[in-house]
Amino acid sequence: MAEAGGANSALMALCRSPELADGGQAVPFDVNYAGQTCRAFAVRFEGRPHAYLNRCTHVAMELDWQPNRVFDNSGQWLLCASHGAAYRPDTGACSGGPCQGGLVKIDLSERDGLVFWHTSYKLKAIEF
Numbered sequence: 461m462a463e464a465g466g467a468n469s470a471l472m473a474l475c476r477s478p479e480l481a482d483g484g485q486a487v488p489f490d491v492n493y494a495g496q497t498c499r500a501f502a503v504r505f506e507g508r509p510h511a512y513l514n515r516c517t518h519v520a521m522e523l524d525w526q527p528n529r530v531f532d533n534s535g536q537w538l539l540c541a542s543h544g545a546a547y548r549p550d551t552g553a554c555s556g557g558p559c560q561g562g563l564v565k566i567d568l569s570e571r572d573g574l575v576f577w578h579t580s581y582k583l584k585a586i587e588f
């Protein structure tokens with residue numbers, strides 16, 4: 461495990477780069493966020509990978525009712541299937557519908573054909 465961004469951040473392997481198609485299916489992963497196990501997902505948008513907790517800010521529900529389908533048909537917005545909250549794929553900011561604030565963003569980096577997520581103070585790897 462490589463250290464990055466200081467003593468409290470580590471890089472965790474998430475997936476291979478080709479698994480994230482632009483505007484395509486999300487790749488799910490699990491994190492420990494503030495002491496709780498949470499689902500998270502990664503997507504690619506305009507060439508860059510982004511990841512968020514899979515938790516709508518309207519009601520704390522997962523966005524996808526069809527597994528890993530988080531983009532709308534246009535591939536321009538992340539859409540919550542429950543009541544249609546829309547989020548920007550690159551920032552997670554609320555951009556329409558009943559969302560209250562933006563999605564919790566998880567830092568990623570990509571190199572050598574692999575995508576990694578970054579742990580942080582609140583965001584840790586799941587311990588087995």
Ligand code: FES
Binds near residue numbers: 544
């Ligand atoms: S739970 Fe996401 S829009 Fe209501």
